[in-house]
Amino acid sequence: MIDIDELRTCTRCALSTTRQRVVIGSGPRHPRLMIVGEAPGRYEDEGGEPFIGRSGRLLFQLMSEEVGIERDECFVTNVVKCRPPGNRTPTQREILACRGWLVAQVHDYAPTVVLALGNVAARAAFNLSEGVGVTHGRIVALFQHETEPASSAPPPQGLVTYHPAAALRGGSSVVDVMRADLRVLKELLDQR
Numbered sequence: 683m684i685d686i687d688e689l690r691t692c693t694r695c696a697l698s699t700t701r702q703r704v705v706i707g708s709g710p711r712h713p714r715l716m717i718v719g720e721a722p723g724r725y726e727d728e729g730g731e732p733f734i735g736r737s738g739r740l741l742f743q744l745m746s747e748e749v750g751i752e753r754d755e756c757f758v759t760n761v762v763k764c765r766p767p768g769n770r771t772p773t774q775r776e777i778l779a780c781r782g783w784l785v786a787q788v789h790d791y792a793p794t795v796v797l798a799l800g801n802v803a804a805r806a807a808f809n810l811s812e813g814v815g816v817t818h819g820r821i822v823a824l825f826q827h828e829t830e831p832a833s834s835a836p837p838p839q840g841l842v843t844y845h846p847a848a849a850l851r852g853g854s855s856v857v858d859v860m861r862a863d864l865r866v867l868k869e870l871l872d873q874r
């Protein structure tokens with residue numbers, strides 16, 4: 683069982699010296715869907731919740747329209763729980779330091795499906811070597827060898843799509859790809 687007090691005060695990497703808050707994640711236990719992003723941004727660092735800025739609004743608009751699932755039905759978190767200064771990409775050292783918390787969350791929350799957003803999340807959650815341009819829309823196995831199932835339920839499956847921040851930068855072509863990936867997600871959830 684994850685030790686929330688230990689996570690809230692974690693100093694496993696140098697991001698502990700620059701963050702305002704550890705952004706642990708939010709949502710119900712045993713959700714149908716766990717969403718994993720890259721790292722908190724400025725608003726998340728201030729507010730303590732993941733995906734509360736423009737990226738989050740776009741993500742949950744698409745999720746509602748394509749999957750019919752709302753934010754409060756999902757567990758939402760990031761690979762790295764503390765904001766990298768200036769919203770830079772987390773380093774490999776930071777990702778490796780924090781990844782154990784994500785593995786523990788998947789074990790404890792036991793989602794049906796895990797959706798990874800972007801390269802950092804896909805590589806950390808699914809050990810994928812290829813980039814999101816290749817792996818998006820692909821159904822993948824989760825790190826089953828690293829976590830014993832919390833119940834007799836089947837192990838979660840995973841899917842990759844773009845990070846909504848990429849869609850905000852890239853415009854309608856990226857949004858269209860995300861919509862197609864989310865329709866695959868809906869099929870996956872409907873089967874489980």
Ligand code: SF4
Pocket residue numbers: 689692693694695696697698704762763764776779780783
């Ligand atoms: Fe700990 Fe993760 Fe924050 Fe680093 S990013 S201090 S490993 S919670």
